[in-house]
Amino acid sequence: MSRILIIDDQDAIRRVLRDILENEKYQVDDVANGMEALQLVKDQEYDAIFCDIKMPEMDGIEVLEAVKQLCDTPVIMISGHGTIDTAVDAIKKGAFDFIQKPPDLNRLLITLRNALDKQNLSTENKALKRAVKRQNEMVGESDAMMDVKDMIEKVAPTNARVLITGENGTGKELVARQLHELSSRNYGPFIEVNCAAIPSELIESQLFGHEKGSFTSAIKTRKGDFELADGGTLFLDEIGDMSLAAQAKVLRALQENKITRVGGEKEIPVNVRILAATNKNLKEEIEKGNFREDLYHRLSVIVINVPPLRERKDDIPLLVNNFVEIIAQNMGKATPTFTNEALEELKKFKWTGNIRELHNIVERLVILSGNEITKNDVLRYANPLNQ
Numbered sequence: 001m002s003r004i005l006i007i008d009d010q011d012a013i014r015r016v017l018r019d020i021l022e023n024e025k026y027q028v029d030d031v032a033n034g035m036e037a038l039q040l041v042k043d044q045e046y047d048a049i050f051c052d053i054k055m056p057e058m059d060g061i062e063v064l065e066a067v068k069q070l071c072d073t074p075v076i077m078i079s080g081h082g083t084i085d086t087a088v089d090a091i092k093k094g095a096f097d098f099i100q101k102p103p104d105l106n107r108l109l110i111t112l113r114n115a116l117d118k119q120n121l122s123t124e125n126k127a128l129k130r131a132v133k134r135q136n137e138m139v140g141e142s143d144a145m146m147d148v149k150d151m152i153e154k155v156a157p158t159n160a161r162v163l164i165t166g167e168n169g170t171g172k173e174l175v176a177r178q179l180h181e182l183s184s185r186n187y188g189p190f191i192e193v194n195c196a197a198i199p200s201e202l203i204e205s206q207l208f209g210h211e212k213g214s215f216t217s218a219i220k221t222r223k224g225d226f227e228l229a230d231g232g233t234l235f236l237d238e239i240g241d242m243s244l245a246a247q248a249k250v251l252r253a254l255q256e257n258k259i260t261r262v263g264g265e266k267e268i269p270v271n272v273r274i275l276a277a278t279n280k281n282l283k284e285e286i287e288k289g290n291f292r293e294d295l296y297h298r299l300s301v302i303v304i305n306v307p308p309l310r311e312r313k314d315d316i317p318l319l320v321n322n323f324v325e326i327i328a329q330n331m332g333k334a335t336p337t338f339t340n341e342a343l344e345e346l347k348k349f350k351w352t353g354n355i356r357e358l359h360n361i362v363e364r365l366v367i368l369s370g371n372e373i374t375k376n377d378v379l380r381y382a383n384p385l386n387q
Contacts, residue, residue: 002116003045006030007037007063008052008078013101017050024109034058038066046073048096048115053079053086061093068094072122074115078103138174139322140315144307148175155302156182161254163299164277166306169356172277173237175306180233185273188232191225195246196238203246205262208253214263226259226270233273239299240280240291251295274299309351309358317343319355323362336366341375349382 004026006017014030021028029046031037035058037051049067053060064075077090080101087098096115099108138149155162156179164172173192180190198206205215209224225234236242242250253259254274258267276299285291309316320338328335351357361382369377 001025001027002047003027003029004112005037005040005046005049007032007034007049007055007060009033009055010052013052013078017103020105020108021112034060034063034066037063038070041067041070041073045071047119048112049073049075051075051077053077053090061090064090064093064095072119074119076111076115137322138171138178139318140312141318142307142312142315144312145315148304148306151302151304152178152182155179155304157184159183159273160301161274161276161299162302162304163282163296164275164304164306166277166279167308167354168279169354170306170308171355172279172306173235175304176233176235176237176275176277179275180235180273183233183273185232189229190233190235191229192235192237193225194237196241200243200246203243204249207246208249208259208261209264210262211264214261218263221261224259224261226253226272227268229272230270231272233275236274236276238278239276240278240282240285244290244292247292247295251292251298254295254298309354313347313351316347316358319358320346320362323359324366327363327366331366333366334371336369336371336373338373339375342373342378345375345378346382 004021006014006021006028008014008017008030009032011032014032018028018030029040031040033055037049040046041049051060051063051067055063060077060079064077067073067075074096075094077087077095077098078101079086079098090098096118097111099111138145138152140146152175162176162179164175166172176192177190180186193206195203205218205222205224207224207226209222209227210218212218212221236250249259253270256267257271258269260267282291282296282300286293286296317338320343324338325335346358346361353360364381365373365377368381
């Protein structure tokens with residue numbers, strides 16, 4: 001049930017508004033002055049606020065400004081002496097809407113519903129952002145991870161290109177996302193391309209786009225990932241698997257900050273920060289003729305190596321606790337706890353699949369075990385190949 005606060009110095013207005021809103025099944029509080037209202041707003045949460053403008057001691061505009069400093073609850077201003085200038089001033093200072101007295105019942109209720117809908121969307125959006133941030137959080141306090149975090153903090157504010165190396169499942173994508181989030185480009189897009197998952201004949205179209213009719217299935221013009229990432233970050237994951245032809249075009253794009261769509265002639269300027277990642281030894285790939293040395297030097301202004309889990313086993317308890325909370329929340333069940341013996345048993349594993357493997361095993365244990373996950377649960381349900 002939505003909770004509404006009414007602020008008005010006239011008893012009759014408060015009584016009428018309360019009757020209307022309670023009839024619509026809203027929970028209502030009302031006060032006669034701004035100071036009392038601010039104390040209530042500090043003490044509890046409201047879904048919407050109706051506030052009169054003309055009040056003694058503290059007028060409605062002052063209350064509005066004070067509320068906006070405390071919370072993001074939508075405030076609907078009401079007044080019997082309102083002018084267009086007053087309404088515009090209220091909206092500029094953060095009011096959701098302005099209603100004249102005596103209020104039209106239908107308009108009042110529609111405005112309130114719109115305010116509540118906006119508030120619900122805002123709440124859901126914040127929850128989603130928190131969930132995404134939690135999913136992308138880099139967990140670990142080992143020396144190896146602290147070195148990585150320190151490097152990220154130093155490099156992120158710059159536009160330097162970064163090559164992220166490490167085994168599969170170590171969290172190279174998380175490093176890339178942190179570099180983007182801590183940069184001045186975080187307002188722009190973060191576009192990820194898995195170079196290993198795209199066939200070599202399609203990678204150029206994926207990266208640079210194509211013009212209509214440039215090949216059989218090109219039924220319309222399409223922007224490539226370089227254009228889509230303009231103003232933001234382009235993350236080239238598993239770049240060691242990119243074809244030599246595509247490497248040549250990427251090199252040209254990095255040199256000139258321009259791209260040309262497949263089948264096109266027009267050069268399109270792009271403003272993109274490039275991050276790349278690989279699980280391969282690119283110097284060995286250069287010797288084999290599989291990777292361009294000039295592209296390697298363009299990409300590796302900064303190199304960040306993400307350590308495998310076997311080199312940071314002291315981080316396993318932190319990682320497990322983080323995964324457990326997220327997994328249990330997604331499943332809608334109580335968060336189980338791991339015994340110390342269970343955590344010590346997990347530290348004995350080889351972890352050839354690194355963080356990704358640990359996540360899968362924790363998810364399996366959450367599903368198959370009880371509220372307390374023991375060493376026996378780990379021995380029973382974890383993959384025996386790890387031991």
